Amino acid sequence: MAPSAITTLAADAPTLSAANTGFMLICSALVMLMTPGLAFFYGGMVRVKSSLNMLMMSFISLGIVTILWVLFGFSLAFGSDIGSVIGWSSEYVGLSGLGLTQLWDGYTIPVYVFAVFQLMFAIITPALISGALADRVKFSAWALFITLWVTVVYFPVAHWVWGAGGWLFEMGVIDFAGGTAVHINAGAAALGVILVIGKRVGFKKDPMRPHSLPLVMLGAGLLWFGWFGFNAGSWLGNDDGIGAVMFLNTQVATAAAMLSWLAYEKIRHGACTTLGAASGAVAGLVAITPSGGSCSPLGAIAIGAIAGLLCAMAVGLKYKFGYDDSLDVVGVHLVGGILGSLLVGFFATGGVQSDAAGLFYGGGLEQLGKQAIGVFSVLAYSLIASALLAFLLDKTIGMRVSEDDEVSGIDQVEHAETAYDFSGAGGGASSRSTAVPAPAVQHSKKVDA
Numbered sequence: 001m002a003p004s005a006i007t008t009l010a011a012d013a014p015t016l017s018a019a020n021t022g023f024m025l026i027c028s029a030l031v032m033l034m035t036p037g038l039a040f041f042y043g044g045m046v047r048v049k050s051s052l053n054m055l056m057m058s059f060i061s062l063g064i065v066t067i068l069w070v071l072f073g074f075s076l077a078f079g080s081d082i083g084s085v086i087g088w089s090s091e092y093v094g095l096s097g098l099g100l101t102q103l104w105d106g107y108t109i110p111v112y113v114f115a116v117f118q119l120m121f122a123i124i125t126p127a128l129i130s131g132a133l134a135d136r137v138k139f140s141a142w143a144l145f146i147t148l149w150v151t152v153v154y155f156p157v158a159h160w161v162w163g164a165g166g167w168l169f170e171m172g173v174i175d176f177a178g179g180t181a182v183h184i185n186a187g188a189a190a191l192g193v194i195l196v197i198g199k200r201v202g203f204k205k206d207p208m209r210p211h212s213l214p215l216v217m218l219g220a221g222l223l224w225f226g227w228f229g230f231n232a233g234s235w236l237g238n239d240d241g242i243g244a245v246m247f248l249n250t251q252v253a254t255a256a257a258m259l260s261w262l263a264y265e266k267i268r269h270g271a272c273t274t275l276g277a278a279s280g281a282v283a284g285l286v287a288i289t290p291s292g293g294s295c296s297p298l299g300a301i302a303i304g305a306i307a308g309l310l311c312a313m314a315v316g317l318k319y320k321f322g323y324d325d326s327l328d329v330v331g332v333h334l335v336g337g338i339l340g341s342l343l344v345g346f347f348a349t350g351g352v353q354s355d356a357a358g359l360f361y362g363g364g365l366e367q368l369g370k371q372a373i374g375v376f377s378v379l380a381y382s383l384i385a386s387a388l389l390a391f392l393l394d395k396t397i398g399m400r401v402s403e404d405d406e407v408s409g410i411d412q413v414e415h416a417e418t419a420y421d422f423s424g425a426g427g428g429a430s431s432r433s434t435a436v437p438a439p440a441v442q443h444s445k446k447v448d449a
Helices: 020-047 048-078 091-094 111-133 140-162 167-171 179-197 213-235 242-269 274-291 295-313 317-321 331-347 367-394 403-408 410-415 439-447
Strands: none
Touching: 020 111, 020 213, 020 274, 020 403, 020 439, 048 091, 048 111, 048 140, 048 410, 111 140, 111 179, 111 213, 111 331, 140 167, 140 179, 167 367, 167 439, 179 274, 179 331, 179 367, 213 242, 213 274, 242 274, 242 295, 274 295, 295 331, 317 331, 331 367, 331 403, 403 410
8 A cells, every 4th residue: 555645746656557547446336336345245244124134233344434434544645654653634634635646655546536535444344343243233333333432443553654754654564455544453353342242142053054145255356356456456557567456466376265165165165155256255365465566477376265263163063162153254354454465574575565575585583573563552442442432332332132122133123124025925715826925924923033
């Protein structure tokens, strides 16, 4: 990611590139598509009675974070550095002090384009958290949590990692597209919140199987598609081939992680599941996000395979330790983000985005040490701050719906809707159709319960 500053007029200053500007606008749209993709991915993984709520927990982030980003978020994340921990530039407040063709410092795209690209990252990060909280959180409390979380956690962490003067940026921590700022940040936040709000009713007792695996696969496909913009676009241009390497590594690592996850499932459980294929792909996407700009395609295969295996193993930890991570945000995003960030210290070739080399390429342990500092500082800050925010909201307005509302279905309680309308499924007395017999309706009611 690019550091923050405004380009000054000079004879040798970059000029606006229509090609790079168009490329970055397309990448921004791809990243935006990832949030609806995430909504489908999560929405299919929950039970019928919670599917609309899961969709809305992602979609609401598109509204809330967009407004906050324009008002002050972009300034906090990418404004002039203050103490290496936060940014602020008055011309970024409201995005009203910018020229139409004013360029992002050192690049050939307008500040407006950089701002909208980064906005899409800010939107999807809190949406990732929602998967850990399925079935049990008040929608109003969730909306308020997003507002507070992006302000207190995401905007400062984005400045640490990507903003000029940010302490992790200046240290030389490599995070090409968001292993720390997005995935570790969201995964640690998810763990912090679920430790405060507790488990779902029936956790480890009742079956809580996905209600629509086709919807999960659709969401995973949209995430995979959008992730090319997420990753390749993070070089902010397409002039030197580094974005192309990242594009290729994104595909390679995702494929390797999916195969690795499925192999683990086959050995451990005797079957290769569609949920495993989707989850493995996402694990690979997460792991290659920080590392893909520093490794070779062979390194990407190794990173993806490692992430697929270890994330598949990690999702079972919630049963061992008793934390209810509903849709495995901790197991996939936190663990995958940690792996991808730390593996930079092993697989960085020193010949792609920077000359920093990892242990396997003669670079010693220096880069690994930097990566570890980045990983565990973001993890600790997000975990603690998120838990405190959840505790504050829980003790004031309450974070959880009542137990009765959770059992009956959060969709009807919080949104006055249900995902599927079966009222017209059965034919009347005059109907000759027998395509949907009465027992199917009764079965659907049982699933909803």
